[in-house]
Amino acid sequence: MQAYLSIKEVTKRYANHLALDRVSIEIPQNKIFGLLGPNGAGKTSLIRIINQITAPDSGEILLKGQTLHADHVTKIGYLPEERGLYKKMKVGEQAIYLARLKGMSKSEAQKKLKIWFEKFDILNWWDRKVEELSKGMQQKIQFVVTVLHQPELLIFDEPFSGFDPINVNLLKAEILKLRDQGATIIFSTHNMASVEELCDQIALINQGEKVLEGEVNALKEANRNYTYSCEFYHPVSNWQTELEKLPVELLGSDFISNKLKLHLKTDPTLNSNELLRMMLPLGELTSFQELLPSMNDIFIQKVGKTAKSASDE
Amino acid sequence: MNKIILILKREYLTRVKKKSFIIMTFLGPLLMAALMIVPIVLATMQNIGEKNIAVLDETNWFIGKFEQDDNMQFHYVFDAVDSLKKQVLQEKYDLLVYIPRPELNIPVNAEIYSDRQIPLNVSSYIKNTMRKEVETKKLLASGIDPDVIKSAKATINLVTIRLDEDGGETKSFTEINVALGLFGSILIYFFIFIFGSQVMRGIIEEKTSRIVEVIISSVKPFELMMGKITGIALVGLTQFLLWVVLTGSIYGVFMLIYGVAEAPQVLTTESAMTSPAESMLPEMNNEALTEIIEVVDAINFPVIIGSFIFYFLGGYLLYAALFAAIGSAVDNEADTQQFMLPVSIPLILGLVVSNFIVNNPEGSLAFWLSIIPFTSPVVMMVRIPFGVAYGELALSMALLVCGFLFTTWIAAKIYRTGILMYGKKPGYKELWKWLRY
Numbered sequence: 001m002q003a004y005l006s007i008k009e010v011t012k013r014y015a016n017h018l019a020l021d022r023v024s025i026e027i028p029q030n031k032i033f034g035l036l037g038p039n040g041a042g043k044t045s046l047i048r049i050i051n052q053i054t055a056p057d058s059g060e061i062l063l064k065g066q067t068l069h070a071d072h073v074t075k076i077g078y079l080p081e082e083r084g085l086y087k088k089m090k091v092g093e094q095a096i097y098l099a100r101l102k103g104m105s106k107s108e109a110q111k112k113l114k115i116w117f118e119k120f121d122i123l124n125w126w127d128r129k130v131e132e133l134s135k136g137m138q139q140k141i142q143f144v145v146t147v148l149h150q151p152e153l154l155i156f157d158e159p160f161s162g163f164d165p166i167n168v169n170l171l172k173a174e175i176l177k178l179r180d181q182g183a184t185i186i187f188s189t190h191n192m193a194s195v196e197e198l199c200d201q202i203a204l205i206n207q208g209e210k211v212l213e214g215e216v217n218a219l220k221e222a223n224r225n226y227t228y229s230c231e232f233y234h235p236v237s238n239w240q241t242e243l244e245k246l247p248v249e250l251l252g253s254d255f256i257s258n259k260l261k262l263h264l265k266t267d268p269t270l271n272s273n274e275l276l277r278m279m280l281p282l283g284e285l286t287s288f289q290e291l292l293p294s295m296n297d298i299f300i301q302k303v304g305k306t307a308k309s310a311s312d313e
Numbered sequence: 314m315n316k317i318i319l320i321l322k323r324e325y326l327t328r329v330k331k332k333s334f335i336i337m338t339f340l341g342p343l344l345m346a347a348l349m350i351v352p353i354v355l356a357t358m359q360n361i362g363e364k365n366i367a368v369l370d371e372t373n374w375f376i377g378k379f380e381q382d383d384n385m386q387f388h389y390v391f392d393a394v395d396s397l398k399k400q401v402l403q404e405k406y407d408l409l410v411y412i413p414r415p416e417l418n419i420p421v422n423a424e425i426y427s428d429r430q431i432p433l434n435v436s437s438y439i440k441n442t443m444r445k446e447v448e449t450k451k452l453l454a455s456g457i458d459p460d461v462i463k464s465a466k467a468t469i470n471l472v473t474i475r476l477d478e479d480g481g482e483t484k485s486f487t488e489i490n491v492a493l494g495l496f497g498s499i500l501i502y503f504f505i506f507i508f509g510s511q512v513m514r515g516i517i518e519e520k521t522s523r524i525v526e527v528i529i530s531s532v533k534p535f536e537l538m539m540g541k542i543t544g545i546a547l548v549g550l551t552q553f554l555l556w557v558v559l560t561g562s563i564y565g566v567f568m569l570i571y572g573v574a575e576a577p578q579v580l581t582t583e584s585a586m587t588s589p590a591e592s593m594l595p596e597m598n599n600e601a602l603t604e605i606i607e608v609v610d611a612i613n614f615p616v617i618i619g620s621f622i623f624y625f626l627g628g629y630l631l632y633a634a635l636f637a638a639i640g641s642a643v644d645n646e647a648d649t650q651q652f653m654l655p656v657s658i659p660l661i662l663g664l665v666v667s668n669f670i671v672n673n674p675e676g677s678l679a680f681w682l683s684i685i686p687f688t689s690p691v692v693m694m695v696r697i698p699f700g701v702a703y704g705e706l707a708l709s710m711a712l713l714v715c716g717f718l719f720t721t722w723i724a725a726k727i728y729r730t731g732i733l734m735y736g737k738k739p740g741y742k743e744l745w746k747w748l749r750y
Binding site: 015048051052053054070073076078079080082083084085086087088089097098100101102142145 | 316319320323327518519522523524526527528529530531532533534733735746
């Protein structure tokens with residue numbers, strides 16, 4: 001399948017540092033794509049290039065096979081990390097203004113805004129000035145304005161910052177709904193838990209380079225480090241010496257009133273069935289589970305590694 | 314283009330709907346009208362209130378010489394000074410004019426008694442009348458007929474006339490030209506500063522409220538900047554036109570109410586002062602009237618108003634672009650100082666130099682400053698009422714257009730980088746780098 005957005009060899013250099021170094025990413029249609037990376041990795045630079053706020057020094061970006069051009073901005077909805085509204089302007093008036101800048105007609109914007117405002121239960125704010133609202137309320141309005149013109153491509157940069165857990169859930173549900181309705185979504189965040197929850201695919205950028213790209217599940221699988229957790233009820237008294245005979249590495253243990261928890265690492269040649277068989281003599285096995293790395297672990301592992309190699313150089 | 318209009322509309326409407334704009338729009342003409350009207354009102358107020366004046370003339374020189382009018386009633390009395398003073402205190406008379414018998418044979422002293430402040434026009438009238446009477450008597454004593462002196466008096470009308478290349482002649486009125494020129498250049502100076510800094514503040518507001526990134530994901534930074542600059546230009550023009558219309562109509566209404574009632578009064582006081590010259594009055598009035606018409610005719614209104622609008626817009630566009638660049642480079646207004654100084658210097662220089670240029674509007678200083686785009690809006694306005702060669706005007710205008718295209722180009726480059734930069738306060742070196750991105 002053709003990617004919705006192809007980022008090809010994009011390089012962006014600022015006066016004294018390289019923000020993006022020949023980054024290529026394929027973002028598939030109708031998926032939630034996580035754009036991850038530590039602070040200063042170049043995510044915002046890339047997002048701004050996609051939004052045509054800045055231009056790349058070299059490389060190109062294709063949207064459905066077409067080189068990005070000015071008309072594409074109406075197909076993109078962008079919620080920047082640093083966001084805000086005109087403080088002195090009224091909510092409804094402002095939302096209509098921003099929608100019209102995205103090419104909507106006044107009446108269409110008005111109609112759709114009423115629907116969204118009703119959904120978010122903020123219709124009675126229509127005639128109030130933005131400065132009278134709390135930060136969370138302003139964020140809601142900002143979200144509505146971003147998605148109002150039904151863009152094919154949505155870019156959310158840290159969309160959940162500043163929201164309480166109830167509104168985070170409301171927003172997550174809306175983001176998933178937008179994907180189900182056909183939108184392609186780029187989701188940039190540091191919050192790895194929400195990445196696992198929402199993203200179908202991710203790309204990890206560090207120091208201007210792409211270091212990882214793929215489907216979330218496949219990445220976890222590929223980055224498995226053969227660690228397991230086992231729990232025993234009434235373990236044999238000499239479990240420690242028995243364990244030392246086996247080809248496993250003990251990462252940690254926890255023994256409280258007849259219950260033993262082990263955290264083990266094996267080598268890739270040993271499959272889980274064999275390991276399970278080896279564990280059985282140690283006691284009554286109540287739980288056996290392979291520990292797949294979380295996105296958080298992968299993030300720290302990949303970013304930490306490059307940070308280390310960079311400091312080695 | 315469509316989006317620039319959307320932005321322009323927002324910038325225009327939010328500013329025009331602001332309370333401060335509405336207040337300034339109405340207060341401005343009121344202040345201006347007040348400047349014109351208050352002196353007239355004050356002058357008429359002095360005439361209000363009839364004065365009952367007792368004249369005790371021990372010399373008998375002036376009996377019947379003070380003439381009655383609406384404001385002054387003269388009563389010639391022959392009583393002791395002290396009892397008359399009491400009568401003034403008892404409000405029988407408002408004033409007592411006491412002319413004591415002179416030590417020599419010419420009366421040169423007089424005293425006025427009153428229980429309150431004496432209006433200036435009353436005392437000056439009394440003084441003038443006495444002076445004239447004494448002068449006449451003195452002339453007669455030396456055997457000269459006062460009418461001979463009167464007929465020997467002459468007034469000189471000095472009319473300066475400009476010769477054109479093509480043989481035309483126009484009367485020129487230097488004082489009017491100086492006033493018009495300075496007024497125009499001061500107005501342009503203030504408009505550039507007031508509305509230029511509005512552009513700057515608007516951009517800082519967008520930057521600090523962080524809405525700017527949302528907007529430039531929909532429109533180009535250049536469109537946002539130009540929408541703002543042109544929107545505020547229209548606010549400036551609207552304010553200016555409303556001021557002209559409102560000031561004009563306030564003044565017009567005032568003239569209708571007061572002017573009609575006042576005209577005869579002025580005549581009577583005048584006639585009272587120059588008593589036998591009544592026959593000359595209509596003639597003089599006609600002369601003044603034709604002179605006013607000539608002055609108005611001599612002012613080239615289409616050129617002055619046309620060039621005012623052109624130089625206001627051109628100068629504003631040139632400086633607003635620079636103000637926009639400054640606004641985009643900083644995070645708050647306090648940081649603008651270091652950049653504001655070099656931008657304001659040419660404007661202030663233009664205004665200061667204008668005061669010298671009015672004395673020599675054709676000099677080389679005037680010429681060069683009215684050609685250089687950074688000072689031309691302020692300086693050229695001073696020269697225009699004196700007449701500027703069309704070729705020179707065209708050169709100055711063309712350079713001004715080039716000037717604002719140039720500053721807009723520079724500003725756009727700084728702006729598109731500046732609006733996304735937060736935290737650090739950039740120096741000139743930094744700005745130079747942004748120019749080359």
